[in-house]
Amino acid sequence: MSGSSKSILVFLGSTRDGRQGLRLARMFMSHLSEHGLVPTLIDPLEINAPLLTNPIHFMPDQSAAPEWLKKLDQQIKEAVGFVFVCPEYNATVAPALTNLIDYFPPASYRHKPASIATYSMGTMGGCRARVALLPVLGEVGMFALPTSLMIPTIQNAEIADDGATTNERVISKVTQICKEMDWYVGALQSQKAATTGYPN
Ligand SMILES: Cc1cc2nc3c(=O)[nH]c(=O)nc-3n(C[C@H](O)[C@H](O)[C@H](O)COP(=O)(O)O)c2cc1C
Helix, strand or coil: CCCCCCEEEEEECCCCCCCCHHHHHHHHHHHHHHCCCEEEEECHHHHCCCCCCCCHHHCCCHHHCCHHHHHHHHHHHHCCEEEEEEEEECCEECHHHHHHHCCCCHHHHCCCEEEEEEECCCCCCCHHHHHHHHHHHHHCCCEEEEEEEEECCHHHCCECCCCCECCHHHHHHHHHHHHHHHHHHHHHHHHHHHCCCCCC
16 A cells, blocks of 8 residues: 555446446546545546456566556556446446456555445346455455445436436445545555554
């Protein structure tokens, strides 16, 4: 974890035409900023990573890695926390998200908090995607924060394209997640400053 950084990466899980998730990711971006955090959207559609053939930590010469891969690895290393905005696809995590996560080593993610927001067009709010994402994040060394946001029938959630919403339940959960993230980031930074032996 780097110094007093407030960088939070907001990973979006969908690349689909007409995707619903971008509005929710934008909502997190503005709420995280309002809470004094510095969010960056990690959009798999923009990054357009190929299906994984060579994770960065498996490359004998990482300096020869593609620029996008080196840049995102650096962003992950510098981030102090993550928000995952993930749709449920066939009862699990959207593959664009795990494809991106898998490119990077635990050393880049380790000991950092992660919040999960899932959604679906059905009634279950992507709860199975949440359950499936938890061990993935744990495996690469993140720890999931307790507050979860699950949005059923996302198409009716009244979130505008820019992320603005009047949906009280969603606002309340996003606010709670941002406060929680800010608290945990601060707690880790204080502990890191006050002690030696940070477990790399
Ligand atoms: C390939 C695929 C599989 C899906 N599987 C599920 C599912 O298992 N459970 C569910 O509630 N919704 C499922 N859905 C509906 C999605 O949750 C819904 O379309 C959501 O809007 C997808 O997110 P996106 O619009 O950001 O891509 C599926 C959609 C797709 C495209």
